[in-house]
Amino acid sequence: MKKLELYYFPQCPYCQIVMSALRVTGxxxxxxxxxxxxxxxxxxxxxxxxxxxxxxxxxxDGKPMHESKDIAAWIHDYAKSIQDTGPNKEESRGx
Ligand SMILES: N[C@@H](CCC(=O)N[C@@H](CS)C(=O)NCC(=O)O)C(=O)O
Numbered sequence: 343m344k345k346l347e348l349y350y351f352p353q354c355p356y357c358q359i360v361m362s363a364l365r366v367t368g369x370x371x372x373x374x375x376x377x378x379x380x381x382x383x384x385x386x387x388x389x390x391x392x393x394x395x396x397x398x399x400x401x402x403d404g405k406p407m408h409e410s411k412d413i414a415a416w417i418h419d420y421a422k423s424i425q426d427t428g429p430n431k432e433e434s435r436g437x
Contacts, residue, residue, distance in 0.1 A: 378397055
């Protein structure tokens with residue numbers, strides 16, 4: 343499984359798009375959530391890493407991805423890859 347970390351805040355409608363994708367794919371419990379309003383140091387890290395302050399931002403194995411639609415599409419692809427190969431095998435796809 344990949345390490346997934348979502349930087350968000352609950353009232354953000356774009357974050358809700360990502361949360362919804364996590365819910366429908368059953369991945370909502372596979373993510374660490376960081377509310378940037380509760381944890382200002384996370385917002386500082388986000389700006390340092392990406393030069394942007396907007397959420398949602400999903401760190402995938404430490405690599406940040408912005409844009410709710412891109413993140414949601416990635417989540418659906420990832421969920422499918424896990425279904426197709428099993429949770430411990432996705433790293434070996436294509437070998
Ligand atoms: N196009 C972006 C929009 C993200 C966005 O505008 N997020 C707002 C919250 S709803 C934000 O982070 N605003 C804070 C800022 O601009 O610093 C997406 O779809 O993810």
